[in-house]
Amino acid sequence: MILGQLNSIPTRKAWSTFTGISLGFFVYGLQFVISLSYILGNYLIMRFLTQRKLAMQVMIAFSAFMLFSASFYHFKIKNAKSGGWDIDLVFMIFFCKFHMMAVNYYNAGKLEDPLLSKEMSARERFNAEPLR
Numbered sequence: 001m002i003l004g005q006l007n008s009i010p011t012r013k014a015w016s017t018f019t020g021i022s023l024g025f026f027v028y029g030l031q032f033v034i035s036l037s038y039i040l041g042n043y044l045i046m047r048f049l050t051q052r053k054l055a056m057q058v059m060i061a062f063s064a065f066m067l068f069s070a071s072f073y074h075f076k077i078k079n080a081k082s083g084g085w086d087i088d089l090v091f092m093i094f095f096c097k098f099h100m101m102a103v104n105y106y107n108a109g110k111l112e113d114p115l116l117s118k119e120m121s122a123r124e125r126f127n128a129e130p131l132r
Contacts, residue, residue: 031087038066038091042098052109059102067095101131108132 006012024032042059049055070088107128110116117125 028087028090034070035087035090035094038063038094041066042101046105052106056102056106059105060099063095063098063102067091100127104128105131 006015021032021036024035028035041062045059045062046055049058067088070091074088104124104127107120107124108131110120111125111128111132120128
């Protein structure tokens with residue numbers, strides 16, 4: 001495997017990013033740009049909304065809007081004629097991932113408060129820690 005032969009962490013990250021983007025464009029074509037905007041939009045929401053509860057709510061609303069838009073495109077505009085995998089399936093998976101990420105981002109704010117962090121389970125603390 002190529003990643004096992006790369007010793008530099010930045011090189012491995014660059015290779016993984018390049019390969020993921022290349023495969024995305026290969027499989028979905030220009031629709032993959034919409035997928036990248038979905039991902040980037042959620043990360044920008046986390047970056048610029050400082051209040052964690054508001055950021056969580058906006059991320060969930062944005063993700064639901066993007067999922068609805070992809071499904072609307074697939075079933076109403078494209079008339080589901082492809083018969084194959086389409087970008088709306090990827091958006092369904094993204095919705096689940098970003099919903100959990102939004103909840104974990106909100107829970108990461110609770111880690112600062114000793115009273116609120118005691119109410120969290122070990123699993124919630126474990127998943128929220130990287131987003132602190």
